[in-house]
Amino acid sequence: MSLKQIYCQDRAIGILQKAFNQQRLGHAYIFAGIEGVGKYTAAVEWAKMLLCQDKIIENDFADSCGKCASCMLFQGQSHPDFHNIYKELYPFTEEGKNKKTALVQFPIDVIREFVLDKVSSRPSMGTHSIYVISETEKLNPSSQNAMLKVLEEPPAHCIIIMLCTSVEKLLPTTRSRCQIVRFGAIDKELVVDSLASLGVDKKQAIFWAGFCQGSIGQAMVWSGLEAYEFKRQLIQRLARIKLEDVLEITDLILQGTKNIVASWAEKDSQTSKSDLAKRVQKAVAQMMSLAFADAMKIEAGIVGDIVNADQQAEIKAIAGRFTAEQAAENIETCFQSTKWVDSYVNEKLVYERMLIELAK
Ligand SMILES: [Zn+2]
Known part of the structure; x- marks a missing residue:
């Protein structure tokens, strides 16, 4: 997988590429769009490209090489400078140790221990530390407030990417500190085609494509x-x-x-x-x-x-x-x-x- 292969999100990837070309990389991003349109994949591939030690740049499009030490660590999902943050990390916090509660909200302890306590540490091998936080629409106002300082003045090496289903669900103070990149819904015909190419029966593919309203990720999950x-x-x-x-x-x-x-x-x-x-x-x-x-x-x-x-x-x-x-x-x-x-x-x-x- 590489940035080039991200499905039908040329506009969003284009915005990131332009910022990269013009050396105007932001430190705090919001990737917004319905579930399953490639926000997480794009964030991972973007991080992989930024940390790649031998980037391939063709026609103003920068991509990862897939071969260097950094890319190999990404493949093994063990890059020390890439931090994947999600609410299910709660049982690994001090407060949530061994707790197996259902989580409607994103616990502030996860943000505190896995983001705020770590952002100031230097990257171990690359030029950046990249934090991708999933489901940020589930951060309550006090968790968002706790992040404001870091969003406003992040350490120079640090990039934070917040994924959310709708920017309107985030506080205006959070939104105003981040660059917003919108990920659009994907054409129904394209979703049907890619489900069919995975062997899903045509009738079912058409139904799930319609049911998931342009979310290719969800359509893939549901059809399986x-x-x-x-x-x-x-x-x-x-x-x-x-x-x-x-x-x-x-x-x-x-x-x-x-x-x-x-x-x-x-x-x-x-x-x-x-x-x-x-x-x-x-x-x-x-x-x-x-x-x-x-x-x-x-x-x-x-x-x-x-x-x-x-x-x-x-x-x-x-x-x-x-x-x-x-x-x-x-x-x-x-x-x-x-x-x-x-x-x-x-x-x-x-x-x-x-x-x-x-x-x-
Ligand atoms: Zn590489």
Whole structure:
């Protein structure tokens, strides 16, 4: 992997390259964009290039060589001057030792011990120390405030890259101290093509590309989970939902989410299981919400652009059962339930409540 190979983010990479060419490298960056569009990969490749001892520069595009000692350390994920910071480091802090709590927020202890306490140390082999901090939208205001000084006056050798899903979720004081590089969503056709090239069935590839709305990373994850058959069943049941079916559909969802979380956890050992469970629960609400959005489109005569193109009969049935207004209310109900997921309401209750509303 190198910077050149980063998928469909030419604009963002171009901004970084320009700064590098003009020797105007910033010390604090925010890489902003929805999950799975390549922010982390770009940050790693950018760091690798900056630390590379034998950079390849062609047509004003600087890239890593892939062969020097520094690049080899990157390949082994053990470069001493590259610091990968994520909230799951909490159990490795003084305060969080051996604690296995679900983390909604990014603990300040991780920032303190893995960033603030270390930034002043000199790089061990390269010219820079690079800190990439994931999910910074989950830093609360006091954690962000703790970082302000370092963002404002970072040591000369230090580069901090904060990854976040939306800059609006960061404090204005944080934003104003960083250079913002935006990562855009990726064209649906390109996502479909790359899933298909990985061997994903075309119908499924089209669905996941639409479901993940331009996030190639998420589309790759979802198409590799045991989720598609579940989604088909869910939409089938939703098309015929009646009040007396609510308990049965709740069971289907609980079992389905459990299986999806298990298959996800097998592939991703870095993210905690409770975090994965929350993501899956939200995704299930989104699956339902998209079915109603599709039904609204069909009612409005827009058939070409629906996400559930693989289940048109079911979507038509939903469109036949609910008026556009009711469908819009159902989308709102699904959206509300994603908020309950974050506030630790019992999972079963969330689905029951949501389905009762939908079946009314
Ligand atoms: Zn190199």
